[in-house]
Amino acid sequence: MALNGKIAVVTGAALGIGKAMTEILLQNGATVVLLDVNEAAGKSLKEALDKQYGREKTLFLNCDVESEEHIKAAFQKTVETFGGIDILCNNAGILNERTWEKMISINLVGAIRVAYLALQHMNKLAGGRGGVIVNTASMAGLGPLMSCPVYTATKHGVVGFTRAMAAASTASGYGIRFNALCPGFVQTDLFSAIPSNLGHYSHLADATQQMADMMGTLTVSLVAECLLELVNDETKNGEALLVTTNGNKYITFPVFTLSRGP
């Protein structure tokens, strides 16, 4: 299988989109390290996956992406156990406009922290073997969701970080591709909890639900298939893949030509 011998790390792996990412990576032959702050859910998933794929194909580590210490230890354990990291699914995230500073800390700062610490092991200039980092952004990383402006900001940040890192990696010779996954509404616990997590914008919950009804909700499996596309297609670097119930689209961004003023 395409990912035989590859070592993947998934953050937010215990539930939702991260769980589906873990499963499709295992189905395609990868060994997967599951990182999540929800220890009960993570251990439960590991137990189920052991029965299906064998104990040696996965490792669950309790890891909070807000903690540099946790992430460093998780990556160290990964490299000690499996010899390296080839694929990072930088997926952990929350939606809660009431605790917006924490949401920035997890969705944006956490994603950047995880990517930077993974670079220390993946970067060819640092003895790594290169690979691919897929950051889970959102359709809200491409356009505004009025009911969650800070969530929108975090996801716009993830898209921008991804595209800039892709250019930096190419220019520097890191040997790592960076891509952003931008799903629309996906049926997960995060999605189900939206009405109670909009804070100042709770009065816009109905409008958001109407938007979701109009756009439709995606399954986690479909999102995971798009992840696999970004992992396997070595021509993809610096891409933002929009995933909707009407199909998928690689986003074209405006290009600003550098020219002197008049």
Ligand SMILES: NC(=O)C1=CN([C@@H]2O[C@H](COP(=O)(O)OP(=O)(O)OC[C@H]3O[C@@H](n4cnc5c(N)ncnc54)[C@H](O)[C@@H]3O)[C@@H](O)[C@H]2O)C=CC1
């Ligand atoms: N559900 C949706 O409609 C969409 C979700 N997304 C993004 O997809 C990603 C996954 O979201 P879902 O699967 O929907 O959510 P979920 O709530 O179902 O799963 C998120 C997982 O991340 C873990 N997590 C949360 N904070 C963490 C932290 N500090 N450290 C480590 N793990 C942590 C949770 O324990 C959970 O297992 C998020 O980044 C989210 O913003 C993007 C577009 C749409």
Ligand SMILES: CC/C=C\CC(=O)/C=C/C=C\C=C\C=C\[C@@H](O)[C@@H](O)C/C=C\CCC(=O)O
């Ligand atoms: C309330 C958030 C619920 C779950 C988490 C999540 O990330 C869901 C996002 C789902 C949809 C976001 C839609 C945003 C739509 C608007 O911003 C429009 O401006 C469309 C944005 C981009 C279109 C890109 C394109 O078609 O070229």
